[in-house]
Amino acid sequence: MxxxxxxxxxxxxxxxxxxxxxxxxxxxxxxxxxxxxxxxxxxxxxxxxxxxxxxxxxxxxxxxxxxxxxxxxxxxxxxxxxxxxxxxxxxxxxxxIRWAATAVEKDAADPRCPSWRSWRPTCCSRCADI
Incomplete structure (x- = not known):
């Protein structure tokens, strides 16, 4: 440890x-x-x-x-x-890491968004504008 x-x-x-x-x-x-x-x-x-x-x-x-x-x-x-x-x-x-925070916040708002799986901010149209 x-x-x-x-x-x-x-x-x-x-x-x-x-x-x-x-x-x-x-x-x-x-x-x-x-x-x-x-x-x-x-x-x-x-x-x-x-x-x-x-x-x-x-x-x-x-x-x-x-x-x-x-x-x-x-x-x-x-x-x-x-x-x-x-x-x-x-x-x-x-x-x-501001983009990660934005992706996580968007994820929390819509759990259907898979951005947390790939950590790529362009996984969907909602995340594309990060």
Whole structure:
């Protein structure tokens, strides 16, 4: 996931911060893999800024809503932090790649438009003017 110290050491360090599981046991997922799996893009990459925002937000939420929790990061706080970090990342991408944002907005307005499948802005007459 992080790749800073090697898989085993990274897993141990993140386990010390958040515990092993995203709930009571392994059925909800492992914290070490859950976080990056929910932040990565289609190429399996994670923006370092997005990862740092998520961990920072999870720490804030844990402090505010789960003050007696045994770990610095509560699993529910991690979930909320991923949602917040993802919204920020979407806003960044919309700013950087304006045609993609327009295509996604048009897609949301008319789910029959297949532009999301090919990421070509000329899939139909509605998308041709992007």
């Amino acid at each position: 992080f790749g800073f110290l090697g898989f085993e050491r990274d897993t141990e360090v993140f386990g010390d911060m958040a515990g092993l599981y995203m709930g009571a046991d392994h059925r909800k997922g492992y914290t070490y893999t859950w976080l990056p799996n929910h932040l990565q893009d289609g190429k399996g990459q994670i923006s370092p800024r997005t990862m740092l925002r998520a961990v920072s937000k999870a720490a804030e939420v844990t402090r505010d809503r789960h003050p007696g929790h045994e770990f610095a990061l509560h699993h529910d706080a991690i979930r909320q932090a991923v949602q917040d970090a993802s919204q920020i990342r979407v806003a960044e991408i919309k700013e950087d």
